[in-house]
Amino acid sequence: MTLEPKILKTDILIIGGGTAGCYGALTIAENSSVEVIIAEKANIKRSGCLAAGVNAINAYINEGETPESFVDYVKRDSDGLIREDLVYTIAKRLNKVTEKIESLGLPILKDENGKYVSRGKRSIKINGENIKPILAKAVEEKQNIKILNKVNIIDYIVKEQKIIGAYGFSIEENNFYTIYAKAVICTTGGAAGIYKSNNPGFSRHKMWYSPFNTGAGYAMGIRAGAEMTSFEMRFIALRCKDTIAPTGTTAQGIGARQINGKGEDYVKKYGKPTTPMRLYSTVMENRNGEGPCYLQTVGITKEQEEELYKAYLNMAPAQTLKWIEKGVGPADENLEIEGTEPYIVGGHTSSGYWVDTDRATTIEGLYAAGDVAGGSPKKYVTGCFAEAEIASIAAMEYIAGKKLETLQDSEIDQKLREVDSFLTRAAGPYTIEQVEEAMQKVMDEYAGGISTGYIYSKKRLEIAKQRIDELVDISKTLKAQDLHQLLFIYEIIDRLDVCKALIRHLEARKETRWKCYQENADYPEKDDANFLKYVNSRYENGEFKILLREPVERDDIYEH
Amino acid sequence: MSIKIDKEKCTACGKCLKVCPGSLIYKDETNKAFIKYEKDCWGCTACLKECKAGAIKYFLGADIGGKGACLHTIQDKDLLHWFIVKPDGKEEKITINQKDANKY
Numbered sequence: 001m002t003l004e005p006k007i008l009k010t011d012i013l014i015i016g017g018g019t020a021g022c023y024g025a026l027t028i029a030e031n032s033s034v035e036v037i038i039a040e041k042a043n044i045k046r047s048g049c050l051a052a053g054v055n056a057i058n059a060y061i062n063e064g065e066t067p068e069s070f071v072d073y074v075k076r077d078s079d080g081l082i083r084e085d086l087v088y089t090i091a092k093r094l095n096k097v098t099e100k101i102e103s104l105g106l107p108i109l110k111d112e113n114g115k116y117v118s119r120g121k122r123s124i125k126i127n128g129e130n131i132k133p134i135l136a137k138a139v140e141e142k143q144n145i146k147i148l149n150k151v152n153i154i155d156y157i158v159k160e161q162k163i164i165g166a167y168g169f170s171i172e173e174n175n176f177y178t179i180y181a182k183a184v185i186c187t188t189g190g191a192a193g194i195y196k197s198n199n200p201g202f203s204r205h206k207m208w209y210s211p212f213n214t215g216a217g218y219a220m221g222i223r224a225g226a227e228m229t230s231f232e233m234r235f236i237a238l239r240c241k242d243t244i245a246p247t248g249t250t251a252q253g254i255g256a257r258q259i260n261g262k263g264e265d266y267v268k269k270y271g272k273p274t275t276p277m278r279l280y281s282t283v284m285e286n287r288n289g290e291g292p293c294y295l296q297t298v299g300i301t302k303e304q305e306e307e308l309y310k311a312y313l314n315m316a317p318a319q320t321l322k323w324i325e326k327g328v329g330p331a332d333e334n335l336e337i338e339g340t341e342p343y344i345v346g347g348h349t350s351s352g353y354w355v356d357t358d359r360a361t362t363i364e365g366l367y368a369a370g371d372v373a374g375g376s377p378k379k380y381v382t383g384c385f386a387e388a389e390i391a392s393i394a395a396m397e398y399i400a401g402k403k404l405e406t407l408q409d410s411e412i413d414q415k416l417r418e419v420d421s422f423l424t425r426a427a428g429p430y431t432i433e434q435v436e437e438a439m440q441k442v443m444d445e446y447a448g449g450i451s452t453g454y455i456y457s458k459k460r461l462e463i464a465k466q467r468i469d470e471l472v473d474i475s476k477t478l479k480a481q482d483l484h485q486l487l488f489i490y491e492i493i494d495r496l497d498v499c500k501a502l503i504r505h506l507e508a509r510k511e512t513r514w515k516c517y518q519e520n521a522d523y524p525e526k527d528d529a530n531f532l533k534y535v536n537s538r539y540e541n542g543e544f545k546i547l548l549r550e551p552v553e554r555d556d557i558y559e560h
Numbered sequence: 561m562s563i564k565i566d567k568e569k570c571t572a573c574g575k576c577l578k579v580c581p582g583s584l585i586y587k588d589e590t591n592k593a594f595i596k597y598e599k600d601c602w603g604c605t606a607c608l609k610e611c612k613a614g615a616i617k618y619f620l621g622a623d624i625g626g627k628g629a630c631l632h633t634i635q636d637k638d639l640l641h642w643f644i645v646k647p648d649g650k651e652e653k654i655t656i657n658q659k660d661a662n663k664y
């Protein structure tokens with residue numbers, strides 16, 4: 001089998017029809033007649049992080065808070081290192097985008113005076129089960145948005161150091177797409193499946209982040225030479241044991257405390273209860289033999305228990321199933337918690353494209369928003385919306401007066417042959433699954449995964465680098481029997497490129513800034529004098545060049 | 561954790577194939593749905609919610625504490641009924657109005 005080449009043209013190409021991608025397309029359609037193509041590897045109705053639903057709007061400026069206090073909070077929680085300009089421009093839009101999604105049909109809890117009911121300072125309560133179908137429906141109704149479902153994008157088209165489109169293939173029909181656009185917005189989300197997961201056997205995909213977000217946007221950017229930031233600030237979630245369901249609903253929703261095996265409240269022993277500290281303290285308690293750790297739920301009322309069952313069904317149904325299957329609910333048994341494997345997720349930490357205040361990447365014609373864009377942690381759903389709005393407006397301005405650029409047929413042919421080669425060659429020595437498993441094992445053992453308590457050292461990273469390089473070579477011998485296997489191969493190629501960048505970033509931060517997320521055994525202390533800086537990288541001629549960049553303040557307009 | 565599809569009940573409507581965020585579900589020779597990559601399921605339940613025939617069941621793998629129970633859903637306008645059927649046949653039902661926000 002080989003693929004049929006197809007050529008498409010549009011004004012703006014959005015890669016990934018998830019949270020940010022759909023919102024960005026909507027922004028463009030509502031403000032212009034600019035033509036948009038959304039290329040989505042699955043189907044926008046339920047693709048990406050929002051598939052099962054989400055439990056709350058976690059980034060909202062409640063009464064008593066301001067965009068400024070939001071930035072202060074994110075900065076504190078991230079140990080002083082964020083792009084304040086990015087977080088601030090998001091913060092100023094959070095409430096507006098929330099109103100927008102409510103107007104599209106998202107139920108938000110209100111009090112008797114019609115005010116949103118807060119869940120802590122920066123969160124409000126919703127029914128997030130249907131959030132993605134609501135968003136997708138709004139997108140589908142727009143005339144100037146063309147949706148290409150089941151099309152996996154594999155690389156940007158770069159011409160004279162400008163992005164002029166992207167290549168992809170359909171996983172349903174034998175089509176190879178060359179999509180030309182005046183500007184491209186990357187919204188492919190973050191990267192899961194880099195490290196060995198909590199449940200590596202039958203339930204290997206019972207993970208927190210979407211296992212179908214495999215870092216394509218990062219990898220395409222790396223290969224095209226875009227500057228990336230803060231990959232070393234990994235995200236590791238504290239989650240319900242086994243089901244990897246969110247803990248916030250229980251911790252914030254009913255105010256459950258974290259307790260160890262002896263019933264002691266342990267987090268405060270380790271310092272301020274920031275997001276990384278709640279995780280770190282749990283890892284340490286387990287290491288010191290004080291585990292397992294729990295959220296203390298025993299004693300809640302049956303009514304509260306019933307509400308928890310519903311809240312989890314609305315976003316992580318496995319947890320409710322587990323309680324009911326066991327016949328013992330949270331009112332009678334504390335909820336065990338654990339840390340997940342590390343993910344690269346710019347919506348929770350800072351990893352991703354290095355963008356200017358308008359969300360333009362360092363390559364002309366390319367914008368980034370959502371989990372794929374770096375520098376601004378704690379975006380969550382609404383932050384992704386806000387960022388998508390900023391990026392789309394900037395992209396619309398950029399394309400004014402621009403013409404489409406195209407390639408010679410021979411250039412397209414070359415890319416097509418590369419893709420076809422995976423379908424036509426004889427099988428190599430290893431299967432796709434074996435390479436994936438090997439990558440996750442290497443990263444787990446040598447680049448700070450669960451099995452080493454998230455800690456890494458230079459010596460270990462050297463081994464990781466060598467093994468990942470070997471796997472990159474092996475990946476070139478993989479054989480696809482069908483289109484889905486071709487997708488699997490590209491997902492591995494992308495993740496291996498992310499691994500390579502990640503290893504370099506981990507090595508370059510010669511301090512320990514974030515417990516668990518980035519704990520360098522060779523440099524166990526924080527070093528503000530040298531490292532209150534962003535670690536950035538650019539892939540050039542087969543090597544990663546590391547650049548340390550100075551902090552950007554909240555009122556700065558950062559330009560490349 | 562993964563899903564099972566009851567071929568007897570499947571009406572070959574094709575909706576679950578479309579919506580799975582991992583595109584893990586395919587058609588067999590008779591156009592009925594089956595999960596091709598069982599271990600790749602994320603457990604998002606998107607496919608269950610699409611299936612008007614109630615043919616798709618969701619279960620926890622034994623590795624994460626499953627004991628043989630299955631979950632399926634039936635949508636009735638704004639009401640989403642969740643059914644958990646235990647191995648002894650006992651059924652529990654939780655109904656959620658999708659217009660209601662979570663209390664937590």
Ligand SMILES: Cc1cc2nc3c(=O)[nH]c(=O)nc-3n(C[C@H](O)[C@H](O)[C@H](O)COP(=O)(O)OP(=O)(O)OC[C@H]3O[C@@H](n4cnc5c(N)ncnc54)[C@H](O)[C@@H]3O)c2cc1C
Nearest residue numbers: 016018019020041048049055056153189347370371380381
């Ligand atoms: C389980 C879970 C629960 C969460 N709960 C909450 C919550 O309660 N509240 C909250 O505010 N935030 C929550 N978050 C965070 C929030 O959902 C994410 O930050 C946000 O949805 C990310 O949006 P995104 O657009 O960057 O990525 P996504 O919405 O994941 O979109 C990425 C899209 O790109 C597509 N794609 C990927 N690669 C390619 C490719 N190569 N070609 C084409 N398409 C591609 C994917 O299929 C997907 O549709 C949660 C996240 C997760 C994972």
Ligand code: SF4
Nearest residue numbers: 570571573574576611
């Ligand atoms: S949605 Fe249900 S009825 Fe339709 S194809 Fe899938 S399993 Fe069969």
Ligand code: SF4
Nearest residue numbers: 580601602604605607
């Ligand atoms: S539960 Fe989700 S990931 Fe699993 S098969 Fe159904 S739609 Fe796909």
